[in-house]
Amino acid sequence: MRSLLKVLTFSFLGLVLFIPSALADNSANRISGNTRYATAVEASKKGWSSASTAVIVGGDAYSDAIAAIPYAYQKNAPLLLTNKTNLSSETKNRLKELKTKNVVIVGGTPAVSNGVATQIKNLGISVKRIAGSTRYETAAKVANAMSSTSKAVVANGFVYQDSIAVIPYAAKNGYPILFTNEKTLNSATSGAIKSKGIKQTIVVGGTNSINGSLYSKLPSPTRISGKNRYDLSVNIAKKFGLSTSNTYITNGFRFPDAVVGAALAAKQNKAILLTNGENLSKEPRAFIGDKNIKTFSVIGGTPSVAAKVLTQLKNPAVGKTIFIDPGHGDQDPGAIGNGLQEKDVNLDIAKRLNSKLNSAGAIPVLSRSNDTFYSLEERVKKGANANADLFISIHANSATPSAAGTETYYDETYQSANSKRLAEEVQPRVVSALGTKNRSVKTAGFYVIKYSKMPSVLVETAFITNSSDASKLKSATLKDKAAKGINDAVSAYYR
Numbered sequence: 482m483r484s485l486l487k488v489l490t491f492s493f494l495g496l497v498l499f500i501p502s503a504l505a506d507n508s509a510n511r512i513s514g515n516t517r518y519a520t521a522v523e524a525s526k527k528g529w530s531s532a533s534t535a536v537i538v539g540g541d542a543y544s545d546a547i548a549a550i551p552y553a554y555q556k557n558a559p560l561l562l563t564n565k566t567n568l569s570s571e572t573k574n575r576l577k578e579l580k581t582k583n584v585v586i587v588g589g590t591p592a593v594s595n596g597v598a599t600q601i602k603n604l605g606i607s608v609k610r611i612a613g614s615t616r617y618e619t620a621a622k623v624a625n626a627m628s629s630t631s632k633a634v635v636a637n638g639f640v641y642q643d644s645i646a647v648i649p650y651a652a653k654n655g656y657p658i659l660f661t662n663e664k665t666l667n668s669a670t671s672g673a674i675k676s677k678g679i680k681q682t683i684v685v686g687g688t689n690s691i692n693g694s695l696y697s698k699l700p701s702p703t704r705i706s707g708k709n710r711y712d713l714s715v716n717i718a719k720k721f722g723l724s725t726s727n728t729y730i731t732n733g734f735r736f737p738d739a740v741v742g743a744a745l746a747a748k749q750n751k752a753i754l755l756t757n758g759e760n761l762s763k764e765p766r767a768f769i770g771d772k773n774i775k776t777f778s779v780i781g782g783t784p785s786v787a788a789k790v791l792t793q794l795k796n797p798a799v800g801k802t803i804f805i806d807p808g809h810g811d812q813d814p815g816a817i818g819n820g821l822q823e824k825d826v827n828l829d830i831a832k833r834l835n836s837k838l839n840s841a842g843a844i845p846v847l848s849r850s851n852d853t854f855y856s857l858e859e860r861v862k863k864g865a866n867a868n869a870d871l872f873i874s875i876h877a878n879s880a881t882p883s884a885a886g887t888e889t890y891y892d893e894t895y896q897s898a899n900s901k902r903l904a905e906e907v908q909p910r911v912v913s914a915l916g917t918k919n920r921s922v923k924t925a926g927f928y929v930i931k932y933s934k935m936p937s938v939l940v941e942t943a944f945i946t947n948s949s950d951a952s953k954l955k956s957a958t959l960k961d962k963a964a965k966g967i968n969d970a971v972s973a974y975y976r
C-alpha cells in the first residue's frame with residue numbers, strides 16, 4: 482500500500498513537473514506598488530541601482546512628468562513621484578537607496594510644495610526646481626534645460642494619453658515635449674521653439690487634440706494620430722520603429738502608471754503601449770501578434786491592469802488572427818441525424834471557440850456568425866482577407882450508424898508541416914473533450930483547407946449519424962469542452 486502510494490505520488494509529481502509547454506509561454510511580469518509613489522519606486526529599481534540625480538514630480542501632475550522625462554533621460558535620472566505636501570515615504574527611502582545627491586523638482590509649488598523641497602534638502606540632497614506658472618511654461622523651461630536640438634514633440638498638455646507612447650522616442654533623440662491646447666500656440670511654447678531653434682515638430686494626437694490651424698503654424702509638422710489612445714500608441718511604436726524586444730504595457734486611463742512606465746521604457750529604449758485595463762485592447766493585440774512580441778512588462782497593480790491582461794499576454798497565441806469556419810449554413814444543413822443538423826452544431830462550437838479565443842487574447846474571425854450560407858470559395862477568400870494566421874474549419878461527420886469518433890484533416894498543398902502540427906494539437910484535445918473514439922489525423926484535399934494558404938485544419942468533431950456521438954454533440958457542456966480543446970490547441974501550436 483505504502484509503495485503504491487509512493488508510486489502514485491511520484492507519478493503525480495512527474496505530471497506536475499512535466500510541463501515543458503509552459504516553459505514556452507510568453508513572459509509578462511508586473512511592476513507595481515501599493516501606491517503610485519511605490520509603483521514609481523518599483524519601476525526605478527528596474528532601471529537604476531544608483532542615481533546621483535533624480536527627477537521628482539507631483540503625483541497628480543502628469544504634464545510635468547511628461548515634460549520631465551526626456552530631461553531626466555539626459556541626466557540618467559529616474560522619475561519619482563511625490564505627494565504634494567509631504568515627501569512620500571516610499572520616495573524618501575528610494576532617494577536614500579539610490580544615494581542621490583541632486584534632485585530636480587519639475588513643476589510648481591501647487592504640484593510639489595516648498596515643504597517637500599525642504600524635506601528633500603534635509604536628507605542632505607541639493608534641490609533645484611524647474612517650474613513655470615503654467616504647464617506650458619514648465620515644459621518650455623524643461624526644454625531650455627535640455628541639450629540643443631532642432632526637433633521637438635508638440636502635444637496637447639491636457640491630453641496625457643497622446644504623449645505617453647512618444648516619450649521613449651523623444652527621450653532617446655533628445656527632443657523636448659512642448660504643450661499647447663487644442664487651438665492656441667501659447668507664448669511659452671512659441672518662445673521655446675524660437676529660443677531652441679526648432680525646425681521640425683512631431684505632433685501627437687488627432688485634430689481634437691491639436692486642430693489643423695494650430696498644426697499649420699508649427700515648424701514642419703508631422704502628425705501621428707490614432708482612432709483611440711490604444712491605436713495611437715501602436716501607431717507611434719510603428720512609425721518610430723521602437724524596440725519591442727520587451728514591450729511595456731500600461732492602462733491608457735491611469736496616468737500615474739503610464740508616466741512611470743514611459744520613464745522606464747525611455748531608459749531602456751523600448752516601446753510602451755496603452756491598453757484597456759480589463760481586456761487587452763484590439764490595436765495593441767494585433768500589433769503584438771504581427772510583431773510576434775513575446776516579452777512584456779506591465780506597469781501598475783491589479784486595479785490598473787487586471788490579471789486577465791497578463792494571462793492574455795502570456796498566451797503564445799496573443800494577437801494571432803484565427804479564422805474559424807463553421808461548416809455549412811442556411812439551405813445547406815450538412816449531415817443530419819438523431820435530431821441534429823450539422824450546420825447548427827458547427828456554429829455552436831465555433832461561437833464558443835470564438836469567445837474563448839477572444840478572451841485568451843487572440844483575434845478570432847468567424848466565416849459566419851449565424852445561419853448563413855457561404856460558398857467554399859467565399860470562406861477561403863474571407864480567411865485570406867482577414868490575413869488569418871490559422872484557418873480552422875469545424876464540421877461533424879456522417880456515415881453508417883456504426884461509424885463513430887473524431888478526426889482532424891489537413892492538406893499538403895500549402896503549409897503542410899504546420900497544418901499537420903496544428904491538426905496534431907487539435908485532434909487529441911477534441912477526442913479527450915468529447916470522449917470520442919480517436920480516428921486520428923488524416924490528409925484530404927477538402928476545398929477550404931486545400932486552398933487556404935495559411936496553416937489550416939478541418940476537424941470532424943463526431944458523427945451526427947451515430948447515436949452515442951450525437952448525444953455528445955447535443956451536450957452544451959461537451960461542446961464547450963471541445964471548443965476549449967481547440968483554443969488550447971491554438972496556444973500549444975504557438976509554443
Ligand SMILES: [Zn+2]
Pocket residue numbers: 808809815816823876877
Ligand atoms: Zn460538414
